[in-house]
Amino acid sequence: MNEFAMIRRYFTRPARRARLGVGDDAAVLVPTPGTELLVSTDLLVAGRHFFADVDPAALGHKTLAVNLSDIAAMGGEPVWAVLGAALPTLDEAWIAAFCDGLFALAERTGVDIVGGDTTCGPLTLSVTIGGEVPAGQAIRRDGARPGDEIWVSGQLGLAAAALAHLSGEARLSAPLLAECRKRLEWPEPRIGLGMALRGIASAMLDISDGFAGDLGHILERSAVGATVDIDALPTDNRLERAIWRDAIAAGGDDYELCFTAPPAQAAAVRAAAARAGVDVTRVGVIDAAPGLRLLDAQQRPVHLKRNGFDHFA
Amino acid sequence: MNEFAMIRRYFTRPARRARLGVGDDAAVLVPTPGTELLVSTDLLVAGRHFFADVDPAALGHKTLAVNLSDIAAMGGEPVWAVLGAALPTLDEAWIAAFCDGLFALAERTGVDIVGGDTTCGPLTLSVTIGGEVPAGQAIRRDGARPGDEIWVSGQLGLAAAALAHLSGEARLSAPLLAECRKRLEWPEPRIGLGMALRGIASAMLDISDGFAGDLGHILERSAVGATVDIDALPTDNRLERAIWRDAIAAGGDDYELCFTAPPAQAAAVRAAAARAGVDVTRVGVIDAAPGLRLLDAQQRPVHLKRNGFDHFA
CATH class of the missing domain: 3.90.650.10 (PurM-like C-terminal domain)
Structure with a gap:
């Protein structure tokens, strides 16, 4: 299995809401009228954010979950995510399990994985997530008032x-x-x-x-x-x-x-x-x-x- | 300098087009009516995509440039980016030079760096970029026809x-x-x-x-x-x-x-x-x-x- 076969086999799923998902220079998404776009990113490094020998299915879940949590924290609805993955080797069983955890959560929460980048390197995972919120309704950190x-x-x-x-x-x-x-x-x-x-x-x-x-x-x-x-x-x-x-x-x-x-x-x-x-x-x-x-x-x-x-x- | 001071000092600039930039759980962006959203991501690993001793200003430039290139390849206008950075140490001179290269290109191309994530780890950089294109006008890979x-x-x-x-x-x-x-x-x-x-x-x-x-x-x-x-x-x-x-x-x-x-x-x-x-x-x-x-x-x-x-x- 080479890099392109891996992307096709494991990381490419039909997009439900995106106009164009994995496979081009960029994904194309159609904003819902009346909404604003929420964007957040997290980087997870083996040995720091997780044990290198953690269950890969759990890791796939958590890699997305921590980003979903950022959209939740704004009162937003998650819509899409992109995944960057530096992997030490192309371990097919590991990748399959990782994707099981990742896509099970993505599907359950209505998120399209619309793009990504894979490379060889020390195990590091990066997810950027996009969400939508009705215009002006994002719940920010700066709105707390005395008495709340x-x-x-x-x-x-x-x-x-x-x-x-x-x-x-x-x-x-x-x-x-x-x-x-x-x-x-x-x-x-x-x-x-x-x-x-x-x-x-x-x-x-x-x-x-x-x-x-x-x-x-x-x-x-x-x-x-x-x-x-x-x-x-x-x-x-x-x-x-x-x-x-x-x-x-x-x-x-x-x-x-x-x-x-x-x-x-x-x-x-x-x-x-x-x-x-x-x-x-x-x-x-x-x-x-x-x-x-x-x-x-x-x-x-x-x-x-x-x-x-x-x-x- | 700790992590939060680093983010404040180097990575937080006033957003020009974003409603809310660095500092919350997610950035908030207002889509331009009639446009579609383009999203792309790249992961750069030291020793693979660049020499670990490369000029950090050049690295800051290139980290963003390769992502801007993906938006250009769709016929899009780049609007925002988020940066994930795993750094081996908080080397202030290195970070300052990296940011010089990154933000010079961001400012010249009209891109807001609206969020990010920093952590300690093997030198790895991840940028996700967002752009806009008039609805239906993205230039995809699948439109070539015989005779073109x-x-x-x-x-x-x-x-x-x-x-x-x-x-x-x-x-x-x-x-x-x-x-x-x-x-x-x-x-x-x-x-x-x-x-x-x-x-x-x-x-x-x-x-x-x-x-x-x-x-x-x-x-x-x-x-x-x-x-x-x-x-x-x-x-x-x-x-x-x-x-x-x-x-x-x-x-x-x-x-x-x-x-x-x-x-x-x-x-x-x-x-x-x-x-x-x-x-x-x-x-x-x-x-x-x-x-x-x-x-x-x-x-x-x-x-x-x-x-x-x-x-x-």
Whole structure:
């Protein structure tokens, strides 16, 4: 199998919405009238973002899922994606499994893989994703206002707990590990919830580098502060908070949505979450005073060992 | 300097056309009414697509240029790009020079860098580019018809000659090497020519993997064949054809346009090229019979050592 055969066999599927997909210099897409275009990109490097020996089907899923999560975080509907892949060798079984994971999620979420680029090199994956949102309705990071409530979808800290176990830093029971690994390796982008929060959420992002650091981006872009009840952060009951507090609040790889909304929208938030079939939890409030104040259930200040994530630190 | 400071200092510039650029989960762009969206992506790996010690300003230029060339090859106008960069270290001087080359070309061609992703890893660069074309006017690979003439812009083989010299496989005189290196390291995407050929060219692509192999993609997608006068392929007079024939016909890294047009459009092709300020040369003709026939000036068949490029071969 050579490069062109690989592209034909594994990476070329009929486009459903694109006018022209894989096989030309560029894909051709027809914008939906009245929408704006959302574009986001992520680069995943073996040994840094994933273990080189990870299940390739899970890797295919996650490579797309983390990008879908960015479109969800804008309240957008994902439409297309392009894939760049540097592969050490043309391992056909690996590529077939990777594509199984990638295309299963693409098909389920209505995304056309409309182009890409493959080359030989250290295992690196790059996805750029495009989505659409009704004009003016993108949910940005800069719209949080003092008094807004802070919400989080799903559960936090499970992926970080799995990573700690797999790195030998902690030990989870087998059933809990299975659940945590599922969250680490097969994250579920919150597309339906993101779209349902249009016109309701005042600011939103997805939690990829840890709740506290990512919330910090909303605070910075919105020029506000926040007070958060760290013990209210949703997680799995089997993760003991005393041990896993840092993983829950700052662990990363959660791919849940963090958003703000005025208190008057609380019922609308809950209705949107019910429609999307995702749990949401109110965890704090936006303040006028800058800075992020983390308090425990007894209102005592909590300091995290880590706050956000710097890939070069 | 940490990752966030680097992004702020070097990669964040005011967006001119985007509604929202770097700094959120996704960029927000407003499609021009009546246009279709073009999307293309390229992945460049150190040691494979470029020497790891290449001038970082040239690398910044080329990383964007090869993507602009894909939009040019569709007859499109480039509008936005996103950049993924895996960097071994945060070398501030290197990053500053890379950005000088990248943004100089972006600004000159009207492209907003609207987002990206940086991480630590083996030096790898990924650009996805977006462009616009009036609805239905994208120039695809599948429109060549028997009788159409085959045209090439600029000169071929110079980049391949530079690469042969730098790899120690050949020796060029200093002035010729300077010219050839310029073509290898600072390719000029043919955006103006591509746009000028809308409604004139029947099929088009850019020559990145070598003329013969790339023309083969037009033949395959259009289900036609071609006869080409290999000695008519445009190159620098100082490159002796007997020695450099393979580099000219199949060397790669040219980033010139190869296109087809009915003979009745020959004057329109020349007028479009004159408007764009780029030379074009007629090099062959599309046949109904499949296959690519390369003939020399004496009408003798020519066989190349290499035909196209397989990154995994």
